[in-house]
Amino acid sequence: DAKTTQPTSMDCAEGRAANLPCNHSTISGNEYVYWYRQIHSQGPQYIIHGLKNNETNEMASLIITEDRKSSTLILPHATLRDTAVYYCIVRVVYQGGKLIFGQGTELSVKP
């Protein structure tokens, strides 16, 4: 079973920041927070991951609370192409390791 909870759906205006929350209150000390997204009919796409510090890359920013029980994925300037289902996943990083997908958040970016 997925160890995260996310809102089922969210809307965002094009050009605005999209803030996608995720609760992972049972996260263990050796588990990372990963974000993937799935654009319709494509395979899931890696976005970003982090352990306890905030992370930023060319796609997004990840803000993890100090107690690590929740996090927020930020798409700073959402475009129509960011419309997708976004998955928050907690995962132990050892030699590989399966991803456990939940229902995710369906983000709709509207013009």
Next chain:
Amino acid sequence: EAGVTQFPSHSVIEKGQTVTLRCDPISGHDNLYWYRRVMGKEIKFLLHFVKESKQDESGMPNNRFLAERTGGTYSTLKVQPAELEDSGVYFCASSQVNNEQFFGPGTRLTVL
């Protein structure tokens, strides 16, 4: 660099027939994973190879599913005999050790 490729993109077969799906991972990626999404459900893990060895096959639904990765390069997933409930999208992913997984476009399997 080529991404993960999967073949075929679509397959339509009748119940009782056999289907073999193929996945070519990114070159140099020792880890290879199979996932699937059946209608209306979440994406579910099937199994994980490290090179040619099965590291974790806890997600394989039953013995009608057989995955192989001979030589540690491409992998095949055979369903024999196929049942109606096997319909869905089968994804393959690959990764280097401890890194993010890169997914292929998936194979859409329809069992009639």
